[in-house]
Amino acid sequence: MKLNHTIRRLHYWVSLAIAIPALILLASGVLLQTKKHWTWVQPPEQRGTGTTPQITLDALLQVLVAQPDLGVRGWDDIHRIDLRPGRGVAKVQLQGGLEVQVDLGTGQVLQQAHRRSDLIESIHDGSFFGGEWSKLGVFLPTGVLLLFLWGSGVFLFLVPWVGKRRRRGACPPP
Secondary structure: OOHHHHHHHHHHHHHHHOHHHHHHHHHHHHHHHOOOOOOOOOOOOOOOOOOOOOOOHHHHHHHHHOOOOOOOOOHHHEEEEEEEOOOOEEEEEEOOOEEEEEEOOOOOEEEEEEOOHHHHHHHHHOHHHOOHHHHHHHHHHHHHHHHHHHHHHHHHHHHHHHHHHHHHOOOOOO
8 A cells, every 4th residue: 555545544534533632622722822812711810009019818818708709718718829919919719710800909809700711721631521531541642643634634735746746847756
């Protein structure tokens, strides 16, 4: 069997095998690439009143506890705190996916909204579907096979192109 024919058959079957995981990778990748432009994916970053934090972490926790609709009772309810002193804001992610932005100068809550970018990232890397086994057993091979599809696609494009140029005499044989 010719190499060209073998590559074409492999290209065909590999693309069929990875169609669903590749679609998930591509769709979630597009969402992540544009997350700063869609407030549905990630809330816009607000600006605080200063560039030097004036409140402590304990005061920040008290601000969150004082908001009854957030349901924060202690540090266990907080997933992560992202301090942005240059913008004067602390982005606090709660365990349920809610993001609360607090002014580091006044302690005032600037915004609260759902942040879906972490969920989309876990879908993108495959960990959403079953942890490490789907991440390393399905989505990593899908990425490697996408590289193969790219290479085989370039090969399948170049073989007829080079053949035509050789027949015309524009490209000498190797």
